Amino acid sequence: MTNAVGTPRSLAQITFALVGFLFLLELTSGILQGYYIPLISDLVGHLDITDADFNWFEAAQLLLSALAVPILAKLGDMFGHKRMLLVSTALTAAASWWLVIAGDFTTFLIAWALQGFYSVWLPLEVALIFDRGRRSKTGVSQTRRAAGLLVIALEVGAIAGALGGGALFAGVFAGSVPLTLAVPAAVVTLVFFAILFGVPESERTAGRSLDVVGFVLLSFALLLTTSSLTFLRINGPGTWWVWVVMAAGLLAFLPFGRWVLGKDDPAIDLRALASPTMWPVQVTAGLFGISVLGAQIPLSTFAGTDPEIAGYGLGLSSGMRSIVIGIYLLSLIAGAALFAIFSRRLSPRIALIVATALVTVGYFALIPFHDDLAQVLTCICIAGAGSGALVAALPAAAAAAAPLGQTGIATGLTNTTKTVGGAFASATFGIALATGVTAGVGTAASLSGYYTVWIVCGASALIATVLLFFVPKLAFADPVDVE
Template identity: 55%
Template sequence: MSARSLGGLGGIVAVLAVVEFTSGILQGYYTPMLTDIARHLSITDADVNWLEGSQLMFSALVVPTLAKLGDLVGHKRILLVSTAITGLASFALAMTDSFPVFLVAWALQGAYAVWLPLEIALIWSRASVQDGVVEPARITRRAAGTLVAALETGAIAGALLGGALVDVLPLGTVLALPAITVTLCFVAIGIGVREAPVRAADTFDTVGVVLVSLALVGFTGGLSLLRLQGPTAPLPWLVVVAGLALLVPFARWELRQASPLIDVRMFRDPALWPVFLTAGLFGVSVLGAQAPLSTFARTDPATVGYGLGTAGFTTSLLIGAYVLSLAVGAMLLPLATRFVAPRIALFGACLLVAGGYLLLVPFHDTYGQVLTCMVVAGIGSGALVAALPAAAAAAAPPEQTGVATGLTNSVKTVGGAIASCVFGLALLHGAGGTAVGTATTAGTLTGYYTVWIVCGGTALVAATCLLFVPKHAFTDPAAPAALPTV
């Protein structure tokens, strides 16, 4: 993609692509070794979902706040802060074999979830005020595709490297490498990214932060209690309901603010609410199903009758092929939107995700079957990862681009957190025991069926939601008939 096609923003996009490459490494590197991490921490495969769920919960809490701060004080500044948090947490992972400490560090590492929303908001802000740029939505979509392609390339590199190293090096050494890449990423941001114009009012909604944090802590805390006490216990459900109930005073408070943390009116916008709902449903598969994919691949069929029985590196090839398909989907998005409206492209992407996961129900016995299904789902997922924040930026008010793009990630992580809880319960239910180091550490086949069906079903619901988007949503206004060459 040329700098001209990005309206002169090619240099900044190139640096941000390095950031997303680092994000991809973080997202792909650990996945092939989750079973090794589980044994290192003396936990079962089902308990791996604790790691995934804790990080998603933290991301859901921190992304709205950091995204709003990006609009207030500058997207680059908050990008640096979140990178510093991620780097420190990454170093902590390599220094402990305590599950509680590892769990906290893994959660804090989730600060990287705000990187892509901040980057897209930064690009949108610069494109919309730069001389000669008449199609900021198109430029933002193209930049988003480039960033997501870099992310998925990093995920491929991370998965292959992690899978290869975990077979030959001590786990502590293997876990230290991502921290080094995040440190280099911090330096790249500081040197190579210029700050975007700050458009939002110079106020911060502290009360809103407290209310939404309490709501999310209550909701996600209740989900955690479900995993501890089971779905028949009343206390977890009471905590979940209490968390959801706190959203009512939060919404009322936000409606009265001149500069709210989250403009809840955006959830009534006909072009935005389907994007947010789609992002939440999409989070079920793109975030909640990755740990089950890895543990299913590592499960030995000779012992329990299902799984692929792959080693670390062979698992990384499966993960690598999946994330490569995400990169393909992200790069195909700008091409697809030349021929169909963006909302139709999103609709088709949801159908691919649904088809890939639902095909796993009958076709999961061989490596080739699982690989094919994941590639189909991955192409659709890659398009959605690129399209959703770009669509939100295009449809949101100019002073709320950071919040809108951040909300796509927030609701996506909430969807992933819910899925992580459900999938953890499903994989644990019916297991013959919990002794680490025995066959009973594997998840149940019925649980894996649940994962695939839920992922496919939520993708179909997301596709249905996109039918309600206005026909011309996420597109630029028609340009004047004659424009000077820039």
């Protein structure tokens, strides 16, 4: 039975039908993020490049994500979020197949960067779910629960991808890189049809226009800013022109701000972004990106450092390090699953504060407690639980705070600010660990470098915790909760 606009009256039916297919898409996103990790050394050999060259692949994909997500999210608000999901999935599939045949550094770099279109999936998915639930008084809470399920799918996919990539390469495909890379390409291709036939389109707002100039100015500013952070990591803080590029990037936001403030339908509505329910969410996303995107590689290198040589570290083998990362991912799943429960009992705002506080405690606790595996696992699982909740909570909170017709761009901005935070962390942590290399212990950084990583991660989460106290007490709640 449907209402006047043809929408099923049962929100549970909508959620089950919609989230079921989006669950598959987010599972695929996780596979893409985990599948290639155990193959990095083999890809380096396949392309005849160095380990350091592989850093350019990560930098290029992060850059494309920062530039593409706001535009595709805005186009989703204008032309339909499902349509943009299909476009981004098709581009991701094409790039994944291109990786199969790419045999040199340049073509592989381009294909790897273009594969980053998957980064817009979660913001568009949350916007779709929120749009379908907007007509119900429980739409906000339904979006939170669905976002938690999607993050669970993401992390399960990441674990499956990490385990499957190495196993398929070494076992089924007998060391064939093209055959191994064809698997994720096939998965993305199949999920395209699942979205095409299984996901309903969102309601579009008439009379919208694309602010091309605004997006060009925003892209230029983001390009300079994120590029400068990448160059800072690669060239070091002593390179003067890196700081010039960074200053130019920050200054480039000024003409962007002046332009969009004069538009009726801007690329990004800065006035809506400045609302007390929105700006703390977006700032939190940026601060959260520092730890969730920047701390995993330092964790892996710390776990692999031999304590008998360096005087610190866990001395774990690559297999044991994979298990540690797997346990961390499981803690993210637990955090995502528990977020909806605690947000319903405590209020969404308090649940967000608790999540950022867990990240704070987890990373600060590593400073005194890092002497053995049990201590490190306890700390990263505390931080992981908070991180899993935030991955689910931030786009859902942005959707709840967004004005009508701006859900996609609001959720997309949480991804963009998170990416910028990750780029900052990558540059800062790279410098901290590189400048602290201890003489006589090979490439191992000094313990002070790791202290810097943990302090920055903990401090950024602490700042986010404080900022969330400025959010109105009844923010992100269903209308029935505030009546």
